Amino acid sequence: MLDRAAGVIVGQACGDALGAGYEFGPPLDDAVPVVLGGGPNTMGWAPGEWTDDTAMAVPLLRAAAAGWRFDGSAALAEVIEQWRVWARTARDVGIQIRAVLADIPQSTEADARAAAERLHVERGRSGGNGSLMRTGPVALAFLGADPGEPSALAAAARRVSELTHWEHDAGDACVIWSLAIRHAVLTGEADARVGLGALPAERAARWAALLDEAETRRPRDFEQNGWVVEALQAAWSAIHAASDPVDALERAVRSGRDTDTVAAIAGQLVGAAHGATALPPEWRSRLHGWPGLRDAELVALAEQAAGRALG
Structure with a gap:
């Protein structure tokens, strides 16, 4: 179970780094190999370097490792502050997230929620995939056997999503994916419908109905994968059709466009179902990214979070 808990963040980081070089590109033909450090790499990512997807998940992972359950403003304030520090120097911050973080006067939950709501009202939408891409670590705080854990996780996943993404679609996607991740860590089964x-x-x-559609189409068919709905569909399509975790992540990257995020989302769930040890050692040995972490540190934090949750 600890290996599967570690798989949540290691799977995310592997998918993120695998897709980093192919971001903004077209869908890839099945005959084209997907390589860590490959692709046009317009952002200049080093082989194995994760992007904003995993960088934003790290503060949540740290919070879970410290025993926080994302149900208090003080804990969320620390996460928000770490996001703001990261965004000052990050080379890749999503348009919506950058706008929200720039509009937060102080690192408080109230200020973040107000900024997220303002952006939603001004633009008429806020359903990007930026909260779904970081939701995996939230599930690690809710692995306990108490019957109320799924409900508590659903509330926490939505609360964390709404720090930057006010739209129902984003919150719903985080609820679905977080509960699927919890189920996978506990049982070894990937089931997107449990939530x-x-x-x-x-x-x-x-x-x-959206999950049904995902199971009948390919990841590349979801052309608007910057939208949280199609990002989730593309990730589930890749997982549902895959023969193993590597195949799932490669299928996710072949979707094109927002490749790192779709693969990071898929990686959370396949890692939760199969464990960190199911991912290629040659990928894991090269993983690195903000704030100066590598594979071993991700594993240690995830195991600490799971250990606290499991008692």
């Missing part, structure tokens, strides 16, 4: 019951009935029916 549908945590959504209002009408929205649950919509998401059930």
